[in-house]
Amino acid sequence: MRQLVVGVGDGGVSRDPDVLIVTYALGSCVAVMLHDPVARVSGLVHYMLPESSMSSDKSNGRPWMFADTGISCLLRATLDHGADKRRLVVFAAGGAQVMNDNSMFNIGKRNCLALRKALWKFGLVAHAEETGGTEARTVRMEVGTGRVWLQTPGGEPKEMNARLSAVQRRPE
Amino acid sequence: MTELNFDQLLSGTVDSVLETMFFSAAWGPGEPETGGAVLASRLAFHGRPCGTFAVCLSEPAARLLAAAFLGEDVEALTDSQIGQVVCELANMLCGSLVSKLESEESFDLAPPELVPFGSETTTGFGAPPAARQSFEIEGGVLTVTLHLEAVA
Amino acid sequence: MALNIMIVDDSPVMRAFIRKVVGLTGLDVGEYCEACDGEDALKSLGERWVDLVLTDINMPNMNGEEFVRRMESDDLLRSIPVIVVSTDSSHSRVQQMMALGAKGYVSKPFLPEALRDEVERVLGGGT
Numbered sequence A: 001m002r003q004l005v006v007g008v009g010d011g012g013v014s015r016d017p018d019v020l021i022v023t024y025a026l027g028s029c030v031a032v033m034l035h036d037p038v039a040r041v042s043g044l045v046h047y048m049l050p051e052s053s054m055s056s057d058k059s060n061g062r063p064w065m066f067a068d069t070g071i072s073c074l075l076r077a078t079l080d081h082g083a084d085k086r087r088l089v090v091f092a093a094g095g096a097q098v099m100n101d102n103s104m105f106n107i108g109k110r111n112c113l114a115l116r117k118a119l120w121k122f123g124l125v126a127h128a129e130e131t132g133g134t135e136a137r138t139v140r141m142e143v144g145t146g147r148v149w150l151q152t153p154g155g156e157p158k159e160m161n162a163r164l165s166a167v168q169r170r171p172e
Numbered sequence B: 001m002t003e004l005n006f007d008q009l010l011s012g013t014v015d016s017v018l019e020t021m022f023f024s025a026a027w028g029p030g031e032p033e034t035g036g037a038v039l040a041s042r043l044a045f046h047g048r049p050c051g052t053f054a055v056c057l058s059e060p061a062a063r064l065l066a067a068a069f070l071g072e073d074v075e076a077l078t079d080s081q082i083g084q085v086v087c088e089l090a091n092m093l094c095g096s097l098v099s100k101l102e103s104e105e106s107f108d109l110a111p112p113e114l115v116p117f118g119s120e121t122t123t124g125f126g127a128p129p130a131a132r133q134s135f136e137i138e139g140g141v142l143t144v145t146l147h148l149e150a151v152a
Numbered sequence C: 001m002a003l004n005i006m007i008v009d010d011s012p013v014m015r016a017f018i019r020k021v022v023g024l025t026g027l028d029v030g031e032y033c034e035a036c037d038g039e040d041a042l043k044s045l046g047e048r049w050v051d052l053v054l055t056d057i058n059m060p061n062m063n064g065e066e067f068v069r070r071m072e073s074d075d076l077l078r079s080i081p082v083i084v085v086s087t088d089s090s091h092s093r094v095q096q097m098m099a100l101g102a103k104g105y106v107s108k109p110f111l112p113e114a115l116r117d118e119v120e121r122v123l124g125g126g127t
Helices: A056-061 A067-080 A105-122 B003-021 B057-068 B077-103 C010-023 C038-045 C062-074 C091-100 C114-122
Strands: A002-005 A010-014 A019-026 A028-038 A042-045 A089-096 A129-130 A137-142 A148-152 A158-160 B038-046 B049-057 B113-115 B132-135 B141-150 C003-006 C027-036 C054-055 C084-088 C104-107
Touching: A010 A019, A010 A067, A019 A028, A019 A042, A028 A067, A028 A105, A028 A137, A042 A067, A042 C104, A067 A105, A089 A105, A089 A137, A148 C054, B003 B077, B003 B132, B003 B141, B038 B057, B038 B077, B049 B057, B049 B077, B049 C104, B057 B077, B057 B141, B057 C010, B077 B113, B077 C010, B132 C038, C003 C010, C010 C027, C010 C114, C027 C038, C038 C054, C038 C062, C054 C114, C062 C084, C062 C091, C091 C104, C104 C114
Parallel strands: A002 A019, A089 A129, C003 C027, C003 C054, C054 C084, C084 C104
Antiparallel strands: A010 A042, A019 A137, A028 A042, A028 A089, A137 A148, A148 A158, B038 B049, B038 B113, B049 B141, B132 B141
């Protein structure tokens, strides 16, 4: 399989079933992954910060860097590739508390809250989520099947199981 | 209950409500608003115990909470919606707190109302509040006040 | 087949929130019907059929307890499933509402997915 590596503050979408989307070292950052099982479209955003209002300059140049603009970009790109929002399966990982960050501005926690806020705004909810904790994570997503694997340092890859709604579980 | 327990219950309730339905968080203690653009809401509760509960928050903070709650852009909100969200915030904080004070017996909440800033802590009880705390949140400060009716 | 959903709460913004949560289920909703209290809700139920009612408890004019009691005493309305969505999570209140005929109960504050799951469970599609 060909790898499409998504870096920090970036995103990517594909319809190529031979592609594996990968993003590494999710510490306080969060990765959101979308998959349409009928259109076989998959996309991933690796955002660093919760709100684009934190820096208007950066949000203009790097919208994938923030939860609000990044998830919006991901959703739009996924729909542009032929996905149907009602069919989307949503995965999320990351948002760890790293480097003894017990401050009131814990970026990992704020990124997790921003994740839920953005998903709520766009009428989505995560079907599988591995967030919080203290460990960095790496995620890999098969574009064609929508299967996602998560790995922590020193650990084995573990598949994330999506808990679908009753409507999504019905055969097409 | 000791004063310390009330404060702990209050801050735990604020954390829970803000994170669950407002996708927000309290970032630590804050200084209460002293004026300016501020929204306040108050409601009474009846059961065991009885009392009043009030919230007060700066207008920018109220806008951000309302936008998050409704899943809308801040610019799209009306003043009416923001006021209604502040009332619903008071309702949820009060209900959640009172449920913890007495988890076995049911209680009634009066409808929350927007009130002029400064009057939200006026009650007929004559006693100081059982608890009052201010929290720094995105956009400003949230102050919550709990008054309990003295038990005869 | 499209479902008609009734949301009963004296807070317009809470009704909007619940409506958005129902949207997360992906159910085919034909019509949302909103009411500000039990009295308003009963009037609406006399004019249209709904497949699910979500109701608060603390409301003016007629509270949720009386509203559910009236639904249960009506031959036609008692077949409509009711989910209570309330700040009152006391043990006695939950028991009382379930005994009156409610099929589900969600305490505020709630995660959107928690209410979504309860709607799916009560309508028979959930696990």
